[in-house]
Each structure stands twice: as C-alpha cells, then as structure tokens.
Amino acid sequence: MADVARLAGVSHQTVSRVVNGHPNVRAATVERVRRAIEETGYRRNSTARALATSRTNVLGVIASETALYGPAQTLVGIERAAREAGYFLTVVSLDHTSRDSAAEAVDHLIQQSVEGCVAITPQRRLAERLTAPDAPRPLVMVEGGEDWGLPVVCVDQAQGAAEAVEHLLGLGHRTVHHIEGNPLWPQSRARLAGWRRALAGAGAPAPATLHGDWSPRSGYEQGRALLARRAAGEPVTAVFVGNDQMAVGVLRALGEARLDVPGDVSVVGFDDVPEAEFLSPALTTVRQDFARVGQESLSLLLQQVGGADTAPRADLRRMVPARLLPRGSSGPAPAPDVRDNPRKETS
C-alpha cells in the first residue's frame, strides 16, 4: 500500500479511500491511484482490514450429511447467495461419530470470528448450542424445528406432503401409507404432519407409519415391512415415501415381490433428485427449491444484521413452497376386487 501511495504521489490513506470507493476524492487522483494499483499489482490485505474494522466478511455454514441431495443443494444455494452479497464462506461439517461435534463446530466458527452463521443441519443438539449467548450472531437455521428458538428458513414440507397425499387420494386410493425419513430431522416430522393432515382432511384412515433414515437401504427394508403388512391382509395401494432415495429402495422391494408400480401400488417420493425422472417407472415426487432456500437464508441473515444483536428471534421464519411433480409411479387405485382381496397377488 505504501508503494502504491508513493507511486501515485499521495498518502496511504488516499489509496485506502480509492480502494474503498470513498466519495470525496478528486477524479484525477482516483485515476492516478488506480494506475498505480494496476502497476504494482496491489491487493488489499483482508486480514488487516478485518482487524481494523472488526468485520471479517466471512459467514459460517454448519453442515452435515452433505452427501445427501438436499443438504448439498442447499449448500450450493447459500454459497451463491453469499457471494452475491459479498461474503466469504467457511464451511464446517459435523462429524456424527463424535458426541460433541456440534459444540466443536460452533467453536470453530467463533474462532474464525464469522459475522453470521447458517446451520443446515437441523439437529436439536446444535440448536441448543446455538442459542447460547456466545454463539455466532446473527444466525439462521435451515429446516429447524419450530420450538428450537431460532430463526428458520424452510421448505413448506407439510404442504408438499399434503399435495402428494391429495394427489394419490384423488386417483382413487382409499388411503396412503407413509415411510418416514430420519425422525430427528424436522423435515421428516413436517412431512409426516402434512401426510396426516391430508388424510384427515379427506376423511381417510391413517395407517401406522414406517420409519426409515433417508437411505435407500432403509427404504428397501421398510418397503419389505410394508409388503409383509400387505400379505397380512392390510390394503396397501399407495405409499408416500419420505424422500426419493428411500423411494428407490421401496421400488426395489416392490419389484422383488413382483408388484407393478403403479398398477398394484403407487409410489411418491420427495426431493426430485435428478434420477427420479429416469427411474422405471419415473418417480412422482415433490420438488424443493433449494436455490431459493439459500437465498432466503441469506436474506434473513442480513435482515438481522441491523437489529439489536441480542438473542435470536424465533419468530423470524421464511417459508419456501414445494411443488408436486406427477409422474409415472403414481396411478389410479387398482380395481376394488383386487383391493378387497390383496392376498390374491402376493400369494
């Protein structure tokens, strides 16, 4: 910086002013400094700037399970939004093998003096750590629980789930079974609630739910459990699966039992992973707009910057709509005789 100042024949402060776009600098001077910067290849040192202004321009992201489609997409969305807003991003992923990895992750970010934090890992333990007074502020949790006391951005999971269920009921199914994802994730609870609400709204009975963990393997296992119920006489003609990955496992289980989808059983997933459209049959699913989630998260974060930096306000919530994409895996309910006597096919 001193070099630039010398070269341009001004003080280092004027250089600083030019770099920061300060208004009161004569155009000719700006030009001279610009050229000097060009010539020396000067780049402002963001560390020193951060020290002087006590603004790091860095936001933290706490992630986990970034191998899953949803979290990975959300992360990308946030990254994009952050860059547009002129922020850098530090990402830390939780390690599920360690007990207090949530605390470690938060410490990591505090140490980095981030100016804000987005958690895309909706874990209760993490939420608790983040409500502590020394946690980074402001903060936003993506898909956090309503009662966790944090500002939240989330997809309207319940609405998406309800749409899926209504779609199936509209096709003539008497009821819809549900395979839940990992119940520790609020997404999972919300989809469950939407499913229940839609069934209740249509006066349809709500069969006992099955519990998976988002993985294709768990989908397969729960699919088999569903088949066992069907073999026991329970009418199973439509399944709303917690996510597309599990739906793949369900399709597999149904296929092994020689059941036709959607002829015998209709299947609907959630997420709209790129593969969904190309499964056989193409998977009906509910699309989430992750890019939008990223944008809203950042907008909610920046909105809080102005306010009094006290405790996070739980009343701040942003909802992003979800959209049903009907495809081949959902069809009309099988003829009544089939449904009345399900043993026929599985025997």
Place this chain on the structure above:
Amino acid sequence: MADVARLAGVSHQTVSRVVNGHPNVRAATVERVRRAIEETGYRRNSTARALATSRTNVLGVIASETALYGPAQTLVGIERAAREAGYFLTVVSLDHTSRDSAAEAVDHLIQQSVEGCVAITPQRRLAERLTAPDAPRPLVMVEGGEDWGLPVVCVDQAQGAAEAVEHLLGLGHRTVHHIEGNPLWPQSRARLAGWRRALAGAGAPAPATLHGDWSPRSGYEQGRALLARRAAGEPVTAVFVGNDQMAVGVLRALGEARLDVPGDVSVVGFDDVPEAEFLSPALTTVRQDFARVGQESLSLLLQQVGGADTAPRADLRRMVPARLLPRGSSGPAPAPDVRDNPRKETS
C-alpha cells in the same frame, strides 16, 4: 488479552505464550493464566494473529457441480482432513453461467489470503489460472489432467474402468460399449482410456463411444442411441457407463425397449452411489474412495508447504485405487443366436 494478563498478574506476552503452548513457562504460571482465561472467557482473535504471523490457517477449496455425488463426497473428505490438520476451509463454487468464474474464484481465494488451495473442479481454464504465479500456493488439483502442470490426486479411474470391462469380458461378452461422461473432465477421459486399454488387452474390438454429460438425462438419451445402433444390427450386450447417474438413464432406456438387464444387456456404472445397490437390477459399479482422496489431497498439500514455494510441481501425483463391485446388472452374455440376430427383440 490485557484483561487476562491483569487478572493473572502477568504480561500479555506470557498469556500469548500460554495460549500458544510455548515451552518455557512455569507450570504455576500456566495454571494461573489458564484460570484467568477460563474466568474471562477469553478467545484468541484469529484475525489479529493472522495479521501478526501472516498465517491465516485457512485453506481454499474450489468446487463446482457439488450436487454430483463425487464432488460432494470429495468435499466432505477434504473438510474432514483439513479440520484434523488444524485448518479452516473456505469454499467457493464455480458458476458455470459466467465466463471467467474460474478467475473470480481464484481472486476470491487470493483476497482471503488462503495458505493453500485444493481444486476439485478439474477444468482446464481453472488449471491455467492456477499455474499463474499469483495463484495461491501450494495447491493440489483433484482429478486434474496429467498435462495441466499441477500436482494431482486422483482415483485410478483407468484401472477401475479396466476392471469393469474385464469383468464383463470375463462373463463372455464379445465387447463392451461405453457411454462417456462429460469429456471435459479428466475422469471421463481416464475411464475411456481404461475401457479402451482393457478391450485392446483382450483383443476385443472397441465400438464407437457415446457421449453424455454425467446427468441421468444424458444417460437416457445415449441409451436410446445405443438401442438405435442395436436395432441397426450392431451387437450390443454390455455397456460400461461413465457414472451411476447416467446408468440410471440407460436402465430406463433399456427398460422402455423391453430389454432385460442383465439377460439381454449388462450394465456397469461408476461411483457406487448409495442408490446403486437398490436399483432394479442392483447396479454393478466401481467404487471410489472419496474420503481417501480428501486425505491424500491434504497430505499432498501439506507436503508442499516445506518446499521452495515456486511453481507447482506437476510430478507430484497420488493415486487412489478403485474397486469393482459386481452386482445384478451384469451377467453372462446372451446365447449366440440372440446376439447374431438382434433385430428379433427390438422389432
């Protein structure tokens, strides 16, 4: 820090020594300072430390397509390895819609004064930018091309591909077709090379390759192109697909044409995404050890820290083996009469 020093009755420098684990401090003093730190809740300011030491402790990662399984997994692996090595991570993803996003991304990292950089986006344009003298040093590219002049960590794609092809030839297939992924990715080129090498090694003819872009849609399209060739009389009994996502599209195309997998055509993918095992049929594929890639990248990065920080050395290469996982989608070649008269089935 001054508070801590006052409370412990020592100078700030002694506090600094305790915090940094400097050896020559009396045990009693250490204890006193520790308690003072505890009491005041003091945390060292990493910005000031970075300014004083000119070491930021931050590594940069340039990513893209983090929605794809491979990049997402690699990112996780690097994050873990970095944390273990005591580094923070700044992630920037390339925006493919913008022409010079590679340059922007690198500038972003330079501005952040990262101490090193891992590129998990094997783009030629990016590689060129990274060979410029002002790019972050040291650096490592994951899956970079051999002639890009950068240190590289990569999975042994060629070996994995060759294993896949040999597996298929071993099942009696006369040859194996190949649907390539995005040809701009060196992974894609390497798999192609492995495929070609294995065919040549077995004296099998190499059919013209088909070109996809990693997406399920492109797999579907290329699968249909393959069917057209088959309909035209070309014997197609085994396909090695560039990745699992495209393989899903291929399976769909084959299914629509009422071809049985593996009865009529065997299909092998690459990556081993979690869904692969639960497709119908279960997809034979080649697993990449992404966690290992992350570790090796970091180790290669840190290894370079000692050396003279001149241009990146292209001779630094680390290879991670790949492993074939035979599953249901690959089976013996159909009986000769079927192969001799392929028109029969597609009509």
Place this chain on the structure above:
DNA sequence: GCCAACATTGTTGGCGCTAACATCCGGAGA
C-alpha cells in the same frame, strides 16, 4: 560467595489497514 548459563517474564515495535481528526485550499457570500 561469585559468575556463567539457562529458565522465565517483560518491553518494544510492528503486521496492513482504517477511523478520526487535522490541515490546506478554493470559492461563495458579506
């Protein structure tokens, strides 16, 4: 008992930048 040698602690001077204040200058108004 004295001094060298070492262990322990304190003091000083930046790291590169920005905020706040100080200074200078030209032009409008009295």
Place this chain on the structure above:
DNA sequence: TCTCCGGATGTTAGCGCCAACAATGTTGGC
C-alpha cells in the same frame, strides 16, 4: 477584501496479536 465552509488530502493512533530482544530470576559449579 475578508470570513466561512466544505471538498480534498495528510497525519496520527490504534485494531489484537506475536517476534525479537531485554531484563530479570534461578540454578549449579568452582
């Protein structure tokens, strides 16, 4: 012509920390 004001620039004082050196103990050997 003089004053006053605001635009343009320079000067000074840190931001919180660490490296280097200075100044104390403290030990052991003669």
